[in-house]
Amino acid sequence: MKNILVIGAGRSASSLIKYLLDNSIKESWNVTVGDISLDLVKQKTANHPNARAIVFDITNDSQREEEIKRADIVVSMLPASMHLDVAKDCVRFKKHLATASYVSKEMAELDAEAKAAGIILMNEIGLDPGIDHASAMKVIDHIHAQGGELTSFKSYCGGLVAPENNDNPWGYKFSWNPRNVVLAGQGTAQYIENNEYKYIPYNRLFTQTNTIEIDGYGAFEAYANRDSLSYRKFYNIPAIPTMLRGTLRMPGYCKAWNVFVKLGFTDDTYKIEASDKLTYRQLLEAFLPAGKKSTKEKLIVFMGPEADAEIMSKIEWLGVFEEKKIRLANASPAQILQDLLEEKWKLQEHDKDMIVMQHQFEIRNAKSEIRNITSSLVVKGEDQTYTAMAKTVGLPLAITTKLILQGKINARGVVIPTTKDIYEPLLAELESFGIKFVEVEL
Amino acid sequence: MKNILVIGAGRSASSLIKYLLDNSIKESWNVTVGDISLDLVKQKTANHPNARAIVFDITNDSQREEEIKRADIVVSMLPASMHLDVAKDCVRFKKHLATASYVSKEMAELDAEAKAAGIILMNEIGLDPGIDHASAMKVIDHIHAQGGELTSFKSYCGGLVAPENNDNPWGYKFSWNPRNVVLAGQGTAQYIENNEYKYIPYNRLFTQTNTIEIDGYGAFEAYANRDSLSYRKFYNIPAIPTMLRGTLRMPGYCKAWNVFVKLGFTDDTYKIEASDKLTYRQLLEAFLPAGKKSTKEKLIVFMGPEADAEIMSKIEWLGVFEEKKIRLANASPAQILQDLLEEKWKLQEHDKDMIVMQHQFEIRNAKSEIRNITSSLVVKGEDQTYTAMAKTVGLPLAITTKLILQGKINARGVVIPTTKDIYEPLLAELESFGIKFVEVEL
Numbered sequence: 005m006k007n008i009l010v011i012g013a014g015r016s017a018s019s020l021i022k023y024l025l026d027n028s029i030k031e032s033w034n035v036t037v038g039d040i041s042l043d044l045v046k047q048k049t050a051n052h053p054n055a056r057a058i059v060f061d062i063t064n065d066s067q068r069e070e071e072i073k074r075a076d077i078v079v080s081m082l083p084a085s086m087h088l089d090v091a092k093d094c095v096r097f098k099k100h101l102a103t104a105s106y107v108s109k110e111m112a113e114l115d116a117e118a119k120a121a122g123i124i125l126m127n128e129i130g131l132d133p134g135i136d137h138a139s140a141m142k143v144i145d146h147i148h149a150q151g152g153e154l155t156s157f158k159s160y161c162g163g164l165v166a167p168e169n170n171d172n173p174w175g176y177k178f179s180w181n182p183r184n185v186v187l188a189g190q191g192t193a194q195y196i197e198n199n200e201y202k203y204i205p206y207n208r209l210f211t212q213t214n215t216i217e218i219d220g221y222g223a224f225e226a227y228a229n230r231d232s233l234s235y236r237k238f239y240n241i242p243a244i245p246t247m248l249r250g251t252l253r254m255p256g257y258c259k260a261w262n263v264f265v266k267l268g269f270t271d272d273t274y275k276i277e278a279s280d281k282l283t284y285r286q287l288l289e290a291f292l293p294a295g296k297k298s299t300k301e302k303l304i305v306f307m308g309p310e311a312d313a314e315i316m317s318k319i320e321w322l323g324v325f326e327e328k329k330i331r332l333a334n335a336s337p338a339q340i341l342q343d344l345l346e347e348k349w350k351l352q353e354h355d356k357d358m359i360v361m362q363h364q365f366e367i368r369n370a371k372s373e374i375r376n377i378t379s380s381l382v383v384k385g386e387d388q389t390y391t392a393m394a395k396t397v398g399l400p401l402a403i404t405t406k407l408i409l410q411g412k413i414n415a416r417g418v419v420i421p422t423t424k425d426i427y428e429p430l431l432a433e434l435e436s437f438g439i440k441f442v443e444v445e446l
Numbered sequence: 447m448k449n450i451l452v453i454g455a456g457r458s459a460s461s462l463i464k465y466l467l468d469n470s471i472k473e474s475w476n477v478t479v480g481d482i483s484l485d486l487v488k489q490k491t492a493n494h495p496n497a498r499a500i501v502f503d504i505t506n507d508s509q510r511e512e513e514i515k516r517a518d519i520v521v522s523m524l525p526a527s528m529h530l531d532v533a534k535d536c537v538r539f540k541k542h543l544a545t546a547s548y549v550s551k552e553m554a555e556l557d558a559e560a561k562a563a564g565i566i567l568m569n570e571i572g573l574d575p576g577i578d579h580a581s582a583m584k585v586i587d588h589i590h591a592q593g594g595e596l597t598s599f600k601s602y603c604g605g606l607v608a609p610e611n612n613d614n615p616w617g618y619k620f621s622w623n624p625r626n627v628v629l630a631g632q633g634t635a636q637y638i639e640n641n642e643y644k645y646i647p648y649n650r651l652f653t654q655t656n657t658i659e660i661d662g663y664g665a666f667e668a669y670a671n672r673d674s675l676s677y678r679k680f681y682n683i684p685a686i687p688t689m690l691r692g693t694l695r696m697p698g699y700c701k702a703w704n705v706f707v708k709l710g711f712t713d714d715t716y717k718i719e720a721s722d723k724l725t726y727r728q729l730l731e732a733f734l735p736a737g738k739k740s741t742k743e744k745l746i747v748f749m750g751p752e753a754d755a756e757i758m759s760k761i762e763w764l765g766v767f768e769e770k771k772i773r774l775a776n777a778s779p780a781q782i783l784q785d786l787l788e789e790k791w792k793l794q795e796h797d798k799d800m801i802v803m804q805h806q807f808e809i810r811n812a813k814s815e816i817r818n819i820t821s822s823l824v825v826k827g828e829d830q831t832y833t834a835m836a837k838t839v840g841l842p843l844a845i846t847t848k849l850i851l852q853g854k855i856n857a858r859g860v861v862i863p864t865t866k867d868i869y870e871p872l873l874a875e876l877e878s879f880g881i882k883f884v885e886v887e888l
Contacts, residue, residue, distance in 0.1 A: 192713050201719065201732045203779070205710030207649035212735060233719075268647030271634050277643065290643050293654060309751070337645070 005032045006409050009071055011060060011090065012081030013039035013048045016180075018389045020079065020398030021048045027406065028054035038071065062086055073097050077405055087111065095121050100408050104130025104397050112418055119417040126413075128420040129404050130397035131359060132161040135381070135434070137238070137420055138400070138427035139441050140363050143379055144239055145424060151370035154241050158364040160216055160226045162252025163393050166356040166384050167221070173318045175254025177349045179357035179385070179393045186270055186342045188251065195232035195248040204228055210262035214250065216362055218380050219444070224360060225258050226250035238422050252360050260318040263307060264341060267291040272338035279340055280333040284324045287340065300325050322348055357385040359392040361441075376446040383439055396439060403433050447474050448851050451513055453502060453532065454523030455481035455490045458622075460831045462521065462840030463490045469848065470496035480513065504528055515539050519847055529553065537563050542850050546572025546839050554860055561859040568855075570862040571846050572839035573801060574603040577823070577876070579680075579862055580842070580869035581883050582805050585821055586681055587866060593812035596683050600806040602658055602668045604694025605835050608826050609663070611797040615760045617696025619791045621799035621827070621835045628712055628784045630693065637674035637690040646670055652704035656692065658804055660822050661886070666802060667700050668692035680864050694802050702760040705749060706783060709733040714780035721782060722775040726766045729782065742767050764790055793830065801825040801834040803883075818888040825881055838881060845875050 008024055010017065017037075024035045035052075037045045038060025049055035062068060062082060072078055072093045077100040080090050084105035091114055094101040098121045107127045118125045128134055136159055147154055164170075165177040178185065193204040204212055214226045229249040236242050253261075264270055268291050276287070285299050292302045303319070304311045319325075322344060332343050351357060361381040369375055385391035404426065407413050413425055421427055434440070450466055452459065459479075466477045477494075479487045480502025491497035504510060504524060514520055514535045519542040522532050526547035533556055536543040540563045549569045560567045570576055578601055589596055606612075607619040620627065635646040646654055656668045671691040678684050695703075706712055710733050718729070727741050734744045745761070746753045761767075764786060774785050793799060803823040811817055827833035846868065849855050855867055863869055876882070 192710055192716060194716070197736050200728075200736075202736070203710055203713075203718075203733050205708075205713055205733075207708060207710075266647075266649060268634055268645055268649075271645075271647055274634060274636070276645075286642075291645050291647075294639050294642075294644070 005034050006076045007074055008033055008035045008405060008409075009075035009078045010035065010037045010081065011039075011062065011078065013037050013041070013044045014081065015391070016394050016397045017081045018048060018391075018394040018398065020081070020394075020402045022390070023399060023402035024405065025049065025052045025055055027402075028052070031406065031409070033409070036071065036075070062089065065089075069093055069097070072099055075099055077102065077408055079103075079401055079405055084108065091125055094118075094123060094125065098123055100124045100126070102126040102129055102401050102405055102408070104128070104134055104401055106133055107418060107420065115418040122416055124408055124413060124416055125418045126404055126408065126421070127418065129400050131163075131393070131400070132361070134400045134421065135396055135439070136161060136361060136363075137235075137422050138430050139361070139379060139381070140239060141422045141424075141427050142431060143363065143365055143377065143443075144241065147365070147367050148240070152375075153368045154244055154365060155368050155374070156246035156364070156366035157239075157241065157244060158214075158246070158248045158250070159362070160214075160224070160250045160252050160364075161359070161361040162224065162226075164252065164254065164358050164360060165351065166358040169352070169355040170254070172348070173314075173321045174257055174260065174349065176257055177351045177355060177357070178346065179351055179391055182342050182346050182349075183338075186338050186345065187272060189227060189230070190270070191230050193228035193230050193232070195228055196236075196244070197246050197248070199245045201233075206265065210258040210265060213258045215255065216252070216364075218360060218362060218382065219442070221360065221382060223255050224252040225255045226252050227258055238420060240422075246366070252362075256314055256318070259310065260315045262310075263303075263315060263319060267306075269337045269341045272336045275334045275336055276340065277334065279330050279335050282330050283327045284330060284344065285327055287330060287337075288324050291337075351388065351391075353388060356387070357391045357393055359383040359396050377443060378446065379441045379443045381439065381441045395437065399434060399437055399439065400430060403430050447476050448518045449516055450475055450477045450847060450851075451517035451520045452477065452479045452523065453481075453504065453520065455479050455483070455486045456523065457833070458836045458839045459523045460490060460833075460836045460840065462523070462836075462844045464832070465841060465844035466847065467491065467494045467497055469844075470494070473848065473851070475851070478513065478517070504531070507531075511535055511539070514541055517541055519544065519850055521545075521843055521847055526550065533567055536560075536565060536567065540565055542566045542568070544568040544571055544843050544847055544850070546570070546576055546843055548575055549860060549862065557860040564858055566850055566855060566858055567860045568846055568850065568863070569860065571842050573605075573835070573842070574803070576842045576863065577838055577881070578603060578803060578805075579677075579864050580872050581803070581821060581823070582681060583864045583866075583869050584873060585805065585807055585819065585885075586683065589807070589809050590682070594817075595810045596686055596807060597810050597816070598688035598806070598808035599681070599683065599686060600656075600688070600690045600692070601804070602666070602692045602694050602806075603801070603803040604666065604668075606694065606696065606800050606802060607793065608798040608800040611794070612696070614790070615756075615763045616699055616702065616791065618699055619793045619797060619799070620788065621793055621833055624784050624788050624791075625780075628780050628787065629714060631669060631672070632712070633672050635670035635672050635674070637670055638678075638686070639688050639690070641687045643675075648707065652700040652707055655700045657697065658694070658806070660802060660804060660824065661884070663802065663824060665697050666694040667697045668694050669700055680862060682864075688808070694804075698756055698760070701752065702757045704752075705745075705757060705761060709748075711779045711783045714778045717776045717778055718782065719776065721772050721777050724772050725769045726772060726786065727769055729772060729779075730766050733779075793833075795830060798829070799827040799833045799835055801838050819885060820888065821883045821885045823881065823883045837879065841876060841879055841881065842872060845872050 036056040038058045039045045042059045045057040049057045080087050080103045087103050088110050095117045100123050163179045189209045190206050195202050216224050232249040289299050363379045365377045367375045383392040478498040480500045481487045484501045487499040491499045522529050522545045530552050537559045542565050605621045631651045632648050637644050674691040731741050805821045807819045809817045825834040
């Protein structure tokens with residue numbers, strides 16, 4: 005029997021734990037699932053004979069060490085900043101690790117030690133990062149094998165609500181960390197276009213959007229991610245003239261969201277004194293120039309020529325003109341906005357979420373012809389437990405855990421899923437779960 | 447003989463050191479001046495019999511301790527972040543300290559220890575902060591003594607170039623830390639207006655300006671400082687309905703500066719790869735949307751309805767449309783802009799700088815009449831050594847050092863110049879140097 009330790013049993017761990025338990029008898033696995041909340045673990049493990057449910061406190065060093073010692077592989081669903089202690093123990097006790105988080109600087113520094121210990125620290129093996137790497141590399145390797153050259157690569161991903169449950173003016177509900185959605189894009193987006201670096205600061209990120217089309221699902225709006233440059237190296241396309249990674253929203257979202265950016269509502273760097281004594285309208289007023297007009301009229305003046313009925317209907321629907329008390333005391337503008345949005349953009353019991361991803365490749369083939377290919381993925385959730393987000397984050401983690409335990413991955417050290425031995429079996433098995441890319445040559 | 451230790455002999459220490467040496471014989475002072483550069487010290491001390499010139503390395507613990515032990519008072523002209531080690535030694539060896547910097551959190555935490563040691567940690571005793579506190583408190587205390595109530599207080603200050611040397615389209619040259627000018631305003635400005643908190647984020651700080659007038663000097667433009675709220679407490683006006691502190695520039699500066707803010711040129715959070723391979727025009731292009739127009743035409747489109755000939759002439763004068771190579775490699779946009787501006791906005795050998803300050807008070811007097819008073823200060827530099835900035839920063843430090851050594855200040859612990867025993871003799875003596883406020887009732 006092999007031992008798997010899963011740390012964290014929150015919403016996005018559902019599909020991961022289900023897969024591991026469903027395969028545990030055939031594969032001879034014991035699956036230990038630990039979380040601060042034993043209830044959460046028990047919901048997910050449901051008395052499965054190969055499951056062991058434990059209360060797990062990541063800050064308890066002796067428990068963490070003991071459980072990692074017992075395991076053959078650890079799957080960490082902790083927030084990104086909390087993986088490091090786990091990773092260090094994995095190196096010390098020579099255990100593999102899998103996470104869906106970006107490789108942090110500190111994680112990258114463990115590479116040599118992990119190699120020396122003969123273990124895999126597999127990161128970026130969720131949806132984005134994760135499935136995006138695997139599916140892009142499959143196409144890129146194929147192009148290179150055919151003697152072609154990639155001249156442009158654009159890649160977009162969004163976690164949205166399914167069209168049948170898209171019933172609010174923003175076309176958006178939370179299927180993922182709300183805080184990340186509110187703070188999204190702060191900093192400067194960097195990409196390359198026709199061999200020229202391009203920089204978009206936060207103050208105009210949501211005004212410089214692209215539109216993409218997905219067959220059967222219509223148009224989506226994309227804003228640029230902060231970092232489109234570093235993956236040129238990992239994707240083996242260091243000299244590509246155009247490379248852009250972006251995030252998808254429904255059309256019209258970005259223009260309206262930009263009103264909050266411009267107002268200063270997404271600022272998380274200071275606290276509003278006694279914010280629970282203010283109504284939403286009073287808070288909005290604090291961000292608008294003084295004057296005698298109504299708050300709504302002032303906002304229209306503030307927005308200038310960009311103001312239109314569509315934007316105003318989105319803003320108004322959130323209730324920011326209402327004399328309703330703010331619930332949080334001494335909170336930052338971003339925290340207050342997040343609290344409001346968590347209520348308004350809540351995924352309801354019967355709502356389904358939806359993941360949309362599209363890669364756009366421009367290729368100069370061996371005959372020097374220019375060709376365009378898109379590779380697109382749409383995944384809908386089944387219900388509130390097996391959401392599209394839980395499936396697309398959890399299944400790559402679970403399948404890769406299996407591949408590692410079966411000894412099918414040769415690399416050691418800090419690894420991301422950009423090589424054929426990983427992406428080929430991973431993408432093949434994901435298809436059996438309906439996670440399937442559609443390639444179209446334009 | 448009393449011993450004074452001055453740490454730092456840079457540009458803004460000229461008037462400080464001159465005052466201390468000029469008074470050293472009458473007051474029986476030995477003045478030790480230390481800096482990394484002995485040349486700089488010798489220029490300033492000029493073989494004065496009461497001066498001792500030393501090479502001083504703040505990171506050398508034993509030298510720092512030894513010199514502080516010898517002193518009765520230490521005047522630190524170090525950058526704000528470097529005062530703390532000095533302040534801790536002052537507490538340990540029971541020596542007074544004076545700095546022109548804002549009270550940091552760490553400095554404030556030394557208050558109880560400094561009181562127990564019987565010493566004064568005098569901070570914010572330069573121009574702004576410094577003269578602003580003293581001159582405002584003189585009026586505020588007078589209003590309160592007359593039974594009046596302050597209903598609005600606005601205070602503005604700017605370090606500019608004298609009108610006779612104002613010969614560039616921006617009306618600005620550097621008389622102070624260029625880095626602070628480039629990064630000015632990042633964050634969110636907070637103030638209070640008619641009992642309502644107001645917040646202006648960086649993305650629109652330079653578009654929401656006030657105009658003020660100073661007799662004989664015409665109009666100036668003001669943008670809000672980050673913190674106008676915390677001084678309500680120190681000024682003994684905790685419930686004032688309107689309070690705003692701002693920074694002054696020549697009219698038209700802010701609108702043009704906002705182009706750089708909007709472009710992202712003031713961002714200091716990331717490096718431009720191989721920036722020394724780019725020309726200024728190419729860098730500007732990297733912040734503009736792609737297209738076939740010239741860089742200048744693109745910038746006009748980018749600026750939208752705000753574009754006018756005045757703004758364009760300012761931008762163009764800086765040379766950002768030119769095919770001239772950037773000098774810094776792998777620098778942030780803010781560093782590149784600062785390097786360019788240091789060349790363009792250099793105070794020339796015969797240029798004089800100018801300090802402008804204005805307080806605007808609205809008062810409800812004991813008879814419930816509303817009155818308006820302004821208190822204004824204009825100081826011009828003498829030359830490149832005794833600049834207005836060096837005088838207005840250095841003389842308050844020097845005069846207060848004298849007051850402390852004469853035993854005329856009773857407070858102990860962390861102190862700022864808001865009390866009568868400090869501001870009265872300080873403002874009186876500053877007048878003898880031509881640093882004199884003019885009060886006008888409107």
